[in-house]
Amino acid sequence: MKFKGAVTINKxxxxxxxxxxxxxxxxxxxxxxxxxxLQKGEEGKNGAISTLYYKYGNxxxxxxxxxxxxxxxxxxEAFYHHKHMDNTMTCRFKALGENQTKYEYEFEYTRISWVxxxxxxxxxxxxxxxxxxxxxxxxxxxxxxQ
Numbered sequence: 001m002k003f004k005g006a007v008t009i010n011k012x013x014x015x016x017x018x019x020x021x022x023x024x025x026x027x028x029x030x031x032x033x034x035x036x037x038l039q040k041g042e043e044g045k046n047g048a049i050s051t052l053y054y055k056y057g058n059x060x061x062x063x064x065x066x067x068x069x070x071x072x073x074x075x076x077e078a079f080y081h082h083k084h085m086d087n088t089m090t091c092r093f094k095a096l097g098e099n100q101t102k103y104e105y106e107f108e109y110t111r112i113s114w115v116x117x118x119x120x121x122x123x124x125x126x127x128x129x130x131x132x133x134x135x136x137x138x139x140x141x142x143x144x145x146q
Contacts, residue, residue: 004106005133007140013095016103017073019143020091023050029138032056036065044070052080086111103140107132 009016019025021044026033032054041048046067054061061082068077068088077090092104 001112002106002108003132004104005136006102006104007136008096009101009103009140009143010099011101011143011146012099013073013093013101015146016101016143017093019146020076020093020139021070021072025142026052029142030054030135031138032061039064041067044072046070084113085109103136105132105136 023036023038023043026036034053034055036053037051039049039051043050044067046069048067050065052063052065054063064081066079066081068079070076073093075090075092077088080087080089087107087109090106094102094104096102
């Protein structure tokens with residue numbers, strides 16, 4: 001399952017990608033984000049492995065992020081592993097002028113192994129797309145307040 005989208009952010013690409021790369025900023029725009037802990041490598045560099053912690057109500061979710069290609073300020077790609085699913089995220093940034101940046105994103109779910117997420121993907125595939133798009137919209141709103 002793959003989906004993509006884009007948002008235009010009314011801030012310079014340098015600021016957009018600086019905030020994007022900050023391991024503490026997701027708590028400002030990702031619902032449930034608790035923290036990110038580096039496990040191996042150098043923060044943000046290719047091959048770096050981090051653990052991401054989320055809390056949704058009384059449920060905890062732990063993901064492992066592996067940076068595949070950090071070519072910021074133009075591109076970032078990472079692989080995310082959860083016990084029930086795997087996905088890749090590719091983000092591209094393009095300056096549309098001095099104070100405007102286009103943020104394109106693509107998510108591809110490559111493995112869904114638990115019954116509930118698999119059913120959600122089959123019956124309501126838009127749920128995964130809405131979740132990703134909501135975070136991008138929240139990211140845009142957060143950056144534009146800076």
